[in-house]
C-alpha cells in the first residue's frame with residue numbers, strides 16, 4: 169500500500185490520478201457456494217439473457233476516430249445554471265470556455281471512477297449472493313462494468329484530463345464495499361449509485377453534441393438500465409421475507425448512503441462545502457472561487473436555479489427514491505430520519521419504470 173496516497177485515492181495536493189494501486193482494505197463479506205443449478209425462469213433470469221444478448225464491443229461499436237476538442241463545449245451549455253448566472257456572463261470568453269471544458273472533464277472523471285467501483289461491487293455480489301440466477305447475472309454485470317471502465321478511460325484520454333474522485337461518491341462506494349452483506353452492496357451500488365449514474369447518463373446523452381459521447385452514453389445507459397432493475401427486482405422479494413431487524417439495518421444503510429449523496433439545495437455556495445475537484449476546475453479556468461460562490465449566491469437570490477430541461481431526469485427524485493420505496497426501504501422509523509434530515513421522499517414510479525429493464529426510454 170502506498171502510504172503517500174490519501175483516502176481520496178489521489179496524491180495529496182495533486183489532482184492527477186496516480187497509476188499505482190492506491191488503496192487496500194478488507195471487506196467482511198461471506199462467500200456463498202450453491203449447488204442448485206436450475207434457473208428459476210424469473211425476471212432475474214430474463215435480465216441475464218438480455219445481458220448476454222446485449223454485450224457490445226467498443227472497438228467495433230464506437231467511432232473512436234471522432235475528434236474531441238476539449239476546449240469546445242461537449243454538452244449544451246444553455247441548460248446549465250452556471251451559464252445563466254450574471255457573474256458568469258462577466259467572465260472572459262477564455263474563462264468561460266475553460267470552465268466548460270474542465271467541468272465536463274470533471275464529470276467524465278466521476279463516471280470513470282464510479283465504473284471502477286461498480287466492477288468491484290458487481291464482483292462482490294457475484295461471490296456473495298446465494299442464488300444461481302443472481303450469481304450469473306452479477307457476473308454479466310461485472311463484465312458490463314469492465315467495458316464501461318474501458319470506454320470512459322478512453323474518452324477521458326481524449327479529453328486529456330482526469331480529475332480526482334469526488335469525496336461523496338468515493339464515500340458511498342467505500343461504505344458499500346466495506347458492508348457486511350450482499351443486500352447492502354446492491355443497495356449502495358444498484359439502487360443508489362447506479363440510479364444517480366443512469367439519470368446523469370441520460371442527461372448527457374440528451375445534451376451532448378459529440379457523436380462519440382452520444383453513442384458511448386447510449387450503450388452504457390442500456391447496460392445501467394439492467395443493473396438498476398436487478399437491484400430492486402432481486403431485493404424486493406428478499407426484503408418482503410426479511411426479519412424486521414435486518415430490514416431496519418438495510419434501511420438504515422440506505423439512509424446513510426442517500427445522506428452522503430444528497431446535497432441541501434443551495435448548499436454548494438462556499439469553498440468549504442464543494443468538492444476539492446470543483447475548486448481545481450475553477451483554478452484551471454482562472455476563476456476566483458470566492459467570486460464564483462458570491463456569484464452563485466446572487467444568482468440564487470435572483471431565483472436562477474438549476475432547472476432541468478424537458479427529457480432530463482432528476483436522478484435522486486425520479487430513480488433512486490422510487491427504487492428504495494418499491495422494495496420497502498422506507499420503514500416508519502427510517503422515514504422519521506429522512507424527515508429530520510430534510511430529505512424529501514419521492515415515490516412516483518413512472519420515470520423509473522420507463523428507464524428500467526434494458527430499454528431506457530424516458
Ligand SMILES: [Fe+2]
Nearest residue numbers: 283286313316
Ligand atoms: Fe457501469
Ligand SMILES: [Fe+2]
Nearest residue numbers: 286362392395
Ligand atoms: Fe452499472
